[in-house]
Amino acid sequence: MHLATLVHDDVIDNAKTRRGAETLQKKFGKRTAVICGDYLFCLALKCIESIPNKREYADIDFVDYMGKVCLGELTQHVNNGNVDISVFTYLKIISGKTAALFEASFFGGIVFCDDEQKDFEKYKRLGHYIGMIFQLNDDCIDFEATQELAKKPVQSDFDQGVITLPLIYAFEKKQDFKNQLKENKVQRSEMNRIVFEAGGLAYAHQTAKKYYDKSMRIIEGLNDTPSKKERLLFLLNKSYNGLKK
């Protein structure tokens, strides 16, 4: 399912490479890429359906998650270049486009595992939070990291009209800055400095920290083996620390 969204993303962005390899869209054209994305989506649903006795949970919810991802992406697009976007709308967008996909993965894991006692709600929330952390971190990376370190283009969100939390927070602190940016009067290096000084990056990291703490409490409260908890903690820390060593 994730692969299907990536293939369609590459069509939308006219992307030439993905994870260092040539994209379907570059290699075989838009037609093949759009339809292959649709086909991958079919294959994902077929996989889900093929699991015996588990259809009662799986079918409806996975389509719901896919719908949420689509709506998150559409809401982001509607707000493209909107410097007046609120923190609330931003969180709603990433809650759809990223956290819903993470939640679906966690939900899939718990649906398909053989444990007798399964706490669906806790696992779903944990997946959601880790998705939020991942996206907040990713949005900070766009400001903080080099292309070499991030292994993808950085300082590119704003150019593509994607307004993320560090910037939204800086706008709230410095109204002048927003106006200057609207008039194209700010250079990129200047923008990075202002976002940093206004505390935009710190705020985004703090927000991620809140989801981190909530996740920790869920993991601690799970009725699972220590080794399972350890692996969940590993995943959580990986999302939270991002490119940090």
Add this chain to the structure above:
Amino acid sequence: MHLATLVHDDVIDNAKTRRGAETLQKKFGKRTAVICGDYLFCLALKCIESIPNKREYADIDFVDYMGKVCLGELTQHVNNGNVDISVFTYLKIISGKTAALFEASFFGGIVFCDDEQKDFEKYKRLGHYIGMIFQLNDDCIDFEATQELAKKPVQSDFDQGVITLPLIYAFEKKQDFKNQLKENKVQRSEMNRIVFEAGGLAYAHQTAKKYYDKSMRIIEGLNDTPSKKERLLFLLNKSYNGLKK
């Protein structure tokens, strides 16, 4: 589901209008159109799932049909501009890209109707045949009709590299014609004349007639009310006669 495929088709073809109205892709851009197509697909699956007690038939098969439509489209694309395409491959392509969608509609109708005795197999075959007839007719229209009558661009399949049955048959009858076409030595009006004289259009119509006769036999054998049979006959004739009065 059909709407989802049309939205994606318009992205692929950079189409500006559809049924006389502006396309999503033209009005809101490629991003919105690709994701809206995905979202429509989700909505279609949600609709199917929401029908109580009917999920046991519906889920798996509708995703299968969608997969078949994708594979038909991909096979068509792989054979784009391939003047050596066989009748068999052509029939396989339209069997996916068009007939599978018709079959899905008929299957949907029979799944969701309240009759106690339902002959799934016959209805599915009938849907499939009517889809084949529709596409064969549509491919003839591209040669025979004016844009005004067809309400869409005509004489456009070949320019887009889509090699259809009238042409494939003409190639089989006149090897020289194929070679001349490969070397771009044939004007469009000349091509139309040769396809007609070689019997390509007659052959495509005959092929449609075979599916028509098979469909008639199915309708006659159905254990259904006369009024239902009459409506099926109406649909069949509409597909078969196309733009004919």
